[in-house]
Every structure is written in structure tokens, then in C-alpha cells.
Amino acid sequence: MSTFDGAKRLERSFAEGDPVEVAPQLLGKLLQRGALLARIVEVEAYRDGADAASHAYRGKTARNATMFGPPGHLYVYFTYGMHYCANIVCWPEGHAGAVLLRALEPVHGLEEMAARRFSNERIAPAPRPESLCSGPAKLCQAFGLDRGADGFDLVSGVEGVCLLDDGTPPPKEPAVGPRVGLSASCAARHERWRWWVPGDANVSRGPVAR
């Protein structure tokens, strides 16, 4: 598990706090898996029993158990019958919270990402780089993350996936807005707990994207 270009692993303490505080700080950090490397450009925060949009809202279950575990681990869930989404677990063990990775800027391994995203068929023309990781399910597909990756430790990186810091600071003034995909009846749909790098081409296309 080699790091990249002198980038350093994130400390576990980085994820020990409130996901609403941690999320914007993750903008600019790197996700690595083998030769794959990409920079985080869009995130959302999810809390616990006080956040009606969170998987942890109604307590611990088999699906969301990782959210209640120690910080700095990967929480991957299956949704819509065909997609996976990846989160970074926050808060100390026993307290559930996470940051959803919504979009990444591909840095290395674009061809491998494209191969996972667009299996078989067309090798050329090469897909636009912004089509590889510009959504929570897209980035999971590009990185090959599924329920088998749930619980991976992103700090030690022992399972082959880790978070790195190459010194790039988060934006001083990140763009902010409401979270994407919440139903009209969700009590927490107005919370502005989505952050992204202003103007980044890899940010997901949502109702109020960009």
C-alpha cells in the first residue's frame, strides 16, 4: 500500500468530529485504490437520530452498522436495485454519522476507471474524464466499490483503499446547498449540508448542481 507522490495518510482524528464540520474539510483530499487516484470535489454530511435523511435515523441495523463503528472507515450501501454509494464514517465509535462522497476529480488511472464504468464495448472514443466520477454511484463503479468494501479502514489502508492529503487545502469559500435526492416529505431536506468546489467540472448534475 504505497502512497502517492509524498502525499500523507489522513489521521483518524480527522474523521472523529461532526460530519457537518468534517465534510467541507474533505474537499481537496485524495481517494486512492491501487493505481486509481482521485480528488474529492463534492460531499454531503449525514448525522444520526436528529437527521431524518440519514440511514442512522432509525437506529442501528445490519445495513448501517458500519456508521456506528469507529471513524475513518468506509460505509458502502446498495440502493435503487443497482447502485452503490460510499461514505466516510465520522464521530467516535457508537455515535453514527458519515460524509457521502458525491464526486471526484480523476487524477490517475483514468483508463481503469473507464473500463469499470463502461465495461466491454466502446474503447474509443475515450469517455470524458468528467463522466467517470461525477456522481456518488459513478465513483463507486469507477473504483470498484461495493458491499464487499463496506467497513474498509481508510486510515490504515490495509484493505487497499485509503485517504491521502497532498497539501491541497479545501476551498476557503466552498459552494453550499441542500442535499440531493431527498424526498419532498423528508423533514431534513432543507439542511444545507452539501458542499462542493465552486466551478469544478466533476461536480454531479443535480437539481441545483454546478
Add this chain to the structure above:
DNA sequence: CTTTGGATCGTCT
């Protein structure tokens, strides 16, 4: 350009 509908199944009511 924007809008719509289909795919597809684990999870919780």
C-alpha cells in the same frame, strides 16, 4: 437545452 420514465432489488414497514 430540459423532462420523463425505466431498470432493479435490498431493506424496513
Add this chain to the structure above:
DNA sequence: GACGATCCAAAGG
């Protein structure tokens, strides 16, 4: 039995 922390292709302006 209903509903997703989604994506894509196709249809409509």
C-alpha cells in the same frame, strides 16, 4: 408491499 443519499437513454421544446 413500498421506496429509495441514482443513472442513463429517449423524447420533447
